[in-house]
Amino acid sequence: MKNLIQITIIVTIGMFLHSYGYTQESTAKIIINDSLKSAIDLEGVIIIGDSTSSKTEDFKSVEGQRTDEIIEDLQGVNIIRRGNYAAEPTFRGMSSGQLSMTIDGMKIFGACTDKMDPVSSYVSSNNLESITVSSNNNHACQGSNIGGGFDFQTKQAQFNSHKEISGSAGIGYQTNGNGRLADFNVNYGDSAWALNLNANYQKFDNYKAGGGQTIKYTQFEKVNFALSSNWMPSNTEILKAQFIYDDAYNVGYPALPMDVSFAGGRIYSLSYKKYFTNSTLFLKAYGNNITHIMDDTKREFVPMHMDMPGKSDTYGVFAKSEFNIGERHQILINPDYYYNVSFADMKMYPNDPNRPEEPVMYMITWPDVRRHSGSLLIQDRFTINSQTELKYSGKIEYVTSKIFSEFGIQQLEVIGKDGNIPSTYILGNGNAVLTYQMNKSTQLFGQIGYAERQPTVSEGFGYYLFNSMDGYDYIGIPDLRKETALKTSIGFNWQKDKTVLETKIYHYQFQDYIIGIVDSTYDGMTIGSNGVKVYENIPSASISGFEVKLNTTLFKTVRFQNQTQFTYGIDHQNNPLQMIPPLQNASKFGYSYKQVKIQLEAVIAAMQNNPRIDAGETTTPSYGIINISGQAPIKLLQQSTSISVSINNLFDSNYWDHLDWNSIPRPGRSFIVNLRMRF
Amino acid sequence: MKNFKYITFLLFAIAAFTLGSCKKETTDPPTPVDPFENLTYIGETQAVGAGAIAKIYAEEALFVGYNRIYVALYDSANPQTQLTDGHVTFNPMMDMGMMQHSCPFEDPSTTVEPNTKAFKGSIVFIMPTTPTGSWTLNVNVHNHAINKMGVASLAINVVEKAEPKLISFVSDFDSKKLFVTLIEPTEPKVGINDITFGIYEKQSMMSFPAVDGYMMEMEPEMPSMGHGSPNNVNPVSKGNGMYTGAVNFTMTGYWKINLDFKTSSGDTIKLDQFFDVTFQ
Numbered sequence: 039m040k041n042l043i044q045i046t047i048i049v050t051i052g053m054f055l056h057s058y059g060y061t062q063e064s065t066a067k068i069i070i071n072d073s074l075k076s077a078i079d080l081e082g083v084i085i086i087g088d089s090t091s092s093k094t095e096d097f098k099s100v101e102g103q104r105t106d107e108i109i110e111d112l113q114g115v116n117i118i119r120r121g122n123y124a125a126e127p128t129f130r131g132m133s134s135g136q137l138s139m140t141i142d143g144m145k146i147f148g149a150c151t152d153k154m155d156p157v158s159s160y161v162s163s164n165n166l167e168s169i170t171v172s173s174n175n176n177h178a179c180q181g182s183n184i185g186g187g188f189d190f191q192t193k194q195a196q197f198n199s200h201k202e203i204s205g206s207a208g209i210g211y212q213t214n215g216n217g218r219l220a221d222f223n224v225n226y227g228d229s230a231w232a233l234n235l236n237a238n239y240q241k242f243d244n245y246k247a248g249g250g251q252t253i254k255y256t257q258f259e260k261v262n263f264a265l266s267s268n269w270m271p272s273n274t275e276i277l278k279a280q281f282i283y284d285d286a287y288n289v290g291y292p293a294l295p296m297d298v299s300f301a302g303g304r305i306y307s308l309s310y311k312k313y314f315t316n317s318t319l320f321l322k323a324y325g326n327n328i329t330h331i332m333d334d335t336k337r338e339f340v341p342m343h344m345d346m347p348g349k350s351d352t353y354g355v356f357a358k359s360e361f362n363i364g365e366r367h368q369i370l371i372n373p374d375y376y377y378n379v380s381f382a383d384m385k386m387y388p389n390d391p392n393r394p395e396e397p398v399m400y401m402i403t404w405p406d407v408r409r410h411s412g413s414l415l416i417q418d419r420f421t422i423n424s425q426t427e428l429k430y431s432g433k434i435e436y437v438t439s440k441i442f443s444e445f446g447i448q449q450l451e452v453i454g455k456d457g458n459i460p461s462t463y464i465l466g467n468g469n470a471v472l473t474y475q476m477n478k479s480t481q482l483f484g485q486i487g488y489a490e491r492q493p494t495v496s497e498g499f500g501y502y503l504f505n506s507m508d509g510y511d512y513i514g515i516p517d518l519r520k521e522t523a524l525k526t527s528i529g530f531n532w533q534k535d536k537t538v539l540e541t542k543i544y545h546y547q548f549q550d551y552i553i554g555i556v557d558s559t560y561d562g563m564t565i566g567s568n569g570v571k572v573y574e575n576i577p578s579a580s581i582s583g584f585e586v587k588l589n590t591t592l593f594k595t596v597r598f599q600n601q602t603q604f605t606y607g608i609d610h611q612n613n614p615l616q617m618i619p620p621l622q623n624a625s626k627f628g629y630s631y632k633q634v635k636i637q638l639e640a641v642i643a644a645m646q647n648n649p650r651i652d653a654g655e656t657t658t659p660s661y662g663i664i665n666i667s668g669q670a671p672i673k674l675l676q677q678s679t680s681i682s683v684s685i686n687n688l689f690d691s692n693y694w695d696h697l698d699w700n701s702i703p704r705p706g707r708s709f710i711v712n713l714r715m716r717f
Numbered sequence: 718m719k720n721f722k723y724i725t726f727l728l729f730a731i732a733a734f735t736l737g738s739c740k741k742e743t744t745d746p747p748t749p750v751d752p753f754e755n756l757t758y759i760g761e762t763q764a765v766g767a768g769a770i771a772k773i774y775a776e777e778a779l780f781v782g783y784n785r786i787y788v789a790l791y792d793s794a795n796p797q798t799q800l801t802d803g804h805v806t807f808n809p810m811m812d813m814g815m816m817q818h819s820c821p822f823e824d825p826s827t828t829v830e831p832n833t834k835a836f837k838g839s840i841v842f843i844m845p846t847t848p849t850g851s852w853t854l855n856v857n858v859h860n861h862a863i864n865k866m867g868v869a870s871l872a873i874n875v876v877e878k879a880e881p882k883l884i885s886f887v888s889d890f891d892s893k894k895l896f897v898t899l900i901e902p903t904e905p906k907v908g909i910n911d912i913t914f915g916i917y918e919k920q921s922m923m924s925f926p927a928v929d930g931y932m933m934e935m936e937p938e939m940p941s942m943g944h945g946s947p948n949n950v951n952p953v954s955k956g957n958g959m960y961t962g963a964v965n966f967t968m969t970g971y972w973k974i975n976l977d978f979k980t981s982s983g984d985t986i987k988l989d990q991f992f993d994v995t996f997q
């Protein structure tokens with residue numbers, strides 16, 4: 039009897055889940071996959087209030103796309119580009135400390151004081167299963183933050199008793215930048231045990247901007263391996279282990295004075311999930327070690343060579359338990375703990391021929407900051423009636439950070455701060471989303487939340503961190519106040535047949551917004567810097583905007599998607615905030631016949647004439663680009679093989695986005711060919 | 718087969734978790750007890766007539782600039798016995814053949830240091846030992862135990878440091894010949910450093926009194942990067958020719974400490990003087 043219940047549970051769960059491209063068998067099978075989302079699955083896009091989860095399969099019309107290119111397609115998301123590699127995602131004009139970034143729920147903090155290594159860079163596109171973007175910071179065990187966050191879910195090993203070995207392999211070439219791409223995925227799975235190995239390799243030279251100008255320092259080389267293993271010791275339990283190995287070499291950052299000789303991530307976890315009749319329990323322990331080495335030895339003209347290594351180690355554990363109370367309440371309890379160590383330093387090599395004996399200069403930019411965070415999140419998904427659901431949650435977090443470098447403490451004395459005192463924050467977060475199913479096709483939602491965040495390591499402890507956007511050196515302040523925000527959003531989703539319309543309006547009202555303010559009592563450290571900015575809390579700021587997305591069918595055979603987003607941000611003196619994207623519109627036309635797919639994409643961005651001047655921003659002209667791609671199956675070596683060809687930036691426009699640092703033009707026209715075999 | 722799979726799985730999990738680094742801690746050896754352990758032995762000689770042997774120590778080999786000098790007295794009849802009741806004065810002399818001169822100095826206090834039981838004073842050597850000029854340190858000793866006086870004369874060697882600790886100039890205001898020494902920090906570090914200068918006037922070949930009451934404006938600079946540092950405190954006169962303030966270094970390396978000297982009423986004595994400070 040008990041077994042029967044368990045089997046039923048598993049079958050039910052299996053029914054909810056997608057099977058993936060490489061499990062093409064038509065015979066019914068049970069696929070247990072952990073990324074269970076009890077929500078409306080809409081063409082792979084899941085919407086729960088003000089959050090979106092996208093299966094990458096649905097976005098990847100083109101094989102061989104890079105992770106940051108996939109992210110950029112998501113609603114409300116823009117990327118800050120400093121080079122051709124690892125762009126930093128922003129959501130509704132918020133970035134870094136205001137967003138939490140996790141991979142499979144694991145907290146990872148970059149090791150780069152210049153934000154060259156966003157968390158997304160450690161997941162290769164062919165290992166990315168889905169991305170959840172949520173404006174609700176309490177959602178899905180993310181850290182306390184203001185703007186919500188991204189969770190990147192990676193591919194998991196698949197149980198499959200009918201076909202034990204399956205996988206795919208692809209090679210690609212991109213003309214602009216001489217890009218060479220290769221990847222493969224092998225899955226071994228039986229009914230209780232599964233192992234998945236994923237690999238991805240990319241190498242790019244400098245690309246040419248529209249018009250033919252070569253953009254120096256846009257090269258990079260990257261290799262990523264991911265190994266995951268699932269084991270079902272019993273019908274109701276899954277044990278999972280995961281290891282991601284990511285290395286990038288010789289990565290150019292044209293918008294910065296330095297490049298990266300090496301960036302590496304080692305990410306590992308062990309998790310356990312148990313299904314009970316009416317509840318689930320999930321436990322996860324993880325760790326990650328991120329290394330980042332910046333240098334400028336490949337640059338032609340530098341006043342003085344420097345190298346800046348950084349490291350970030352994070353270890354954490356969390357649990358999630360979901361259970362029902364009565365018919366109407368689904369409770370989630372999520373205790374979470376993590377520990378992070380951030381260290382970065384800097385050596386400057388003097389080159390005065392008259393003083394050959396002059397020693398190397400040394401300073402610490404992140405002074406061995408060790409941060410402990412413990413939090414508890416409780417959420418109730420309350421089904422008020424068949425049409426109305428209220429999801430409300432509260433989270434309390436205690437974070438304490440302390441400097442462990444004596445040298446770093448001494449450095450802080452210079453700016454008049456006592457680095458011996460730990461900086462401690464108690465952060466409270468609350469959120470409520472009301473969703474109302476007006477009728478079969480219309481769903482309304484309203485969300486209100488209050489959020490608090492602690493300063494980032496750079497904002498709290500950074501020491502003369504050069505920002506090449508505004509040309510200032512930044513100094514962090516250990517006793518900054520926490521940043522807080524009141525956030526609201528409302529929207530509706532309308533769905534009929536194959537047409538979906540999604541609209542959201544949002545507003546974030548910040549208090550004690552953290553921003554760098556010029557302090558002329560300090561002298562810039564970096565050669566040629568404009569001076570020093572010190573992180574401060576300004577009394578208030580706000581960000582508001584809207585997102586509209588339409589997904590429909592034209593002429594019966596063409597899928598059409600149009601996505602519009604707009605963000606507006608001002609500080610307490612009504613000056614524009616920095617890194618706020620302009621009005622953007624993206625249209626996609628997709629045609630598919632049998633297994634042939636053709637897609638046309640048009641992206642338009644309005645001019646941004648509202649720059650934050652003192653952040654080094656300038657107005658950005660509007661731009662429009664067109665991308666075309668097509669994919670068709672071919673028969674090769676008795677295997678299922680497909681070829682895809684695409685042209686990016688068809689008209690070879692010379693353009694850059696407002697969020698591209700120092701207005702470095704993006705790639706011009708590029709032809710991409712990709713050959714993929716599945717087995 | 719099944720076992721093999723589970724073992725692989727576990728190995729994989731274990732391997733992943735052991736990738737986290739572990740750190741080993743080392744402990745420092747116990748601190749030494751010899752009171753002269755941290756000092757440099759300069760030499761020793763009989764204080765003829767005082768029934769005492771004078772052993773001279775300094776913080777490092779004698780150099781051009783401000784040297785702290787320790788004189789430990791021992792009973793000549795009983796060289797194991799350190800004498801602590803006495804009174805010591807200095808008279809450093811340079812012999813350049815044609816002429817002789819002294820330098821600024823501060824006589825030791827009449828009481829001994831608690832740790833070394835030595836008499837501690839200071840001497841500001843104004844030039845190094847050269848083939849044509851040699852320094853003699855004359856130490857006048859009054860041995861209270863037997864109430865006898867005598868002089869200990871020791872030939873010493875004074876070197877010029879690669880990074881000079883002494884500058885001299887003629888005052889633009891009153892043509893006084895002035896010597897300025899950088900006394901502290903002896904071990905500069907990143908962060909706040911107490912900084913001490915000594916200022917002396919050359920009145921004659923034998924007389925170099927301390928000068929008080931000047932104003933100093935100080936600006937540290939990193940010439941190879943073209944930056945300074947915040948929150949420095951200009952040195953102020955503390956008596957006995959000493960001027961103390963605070964200098965901040967934001968990083969290790971080569972720093973230049975720029976100095977302007979003015980009288981208390983603001984008249985310019987000398988501008989654009991500097992000391993080099995290099996540390997790692």
Ligand SMILES: [Cu+2]
Nearest residue numbers: 150152154332
């Ligand atoms: Cu970096």
Ligand SMILES: [Cu+2]
Nearest residue numbers: 399939942968
């Ligand atoms: Cu410097």
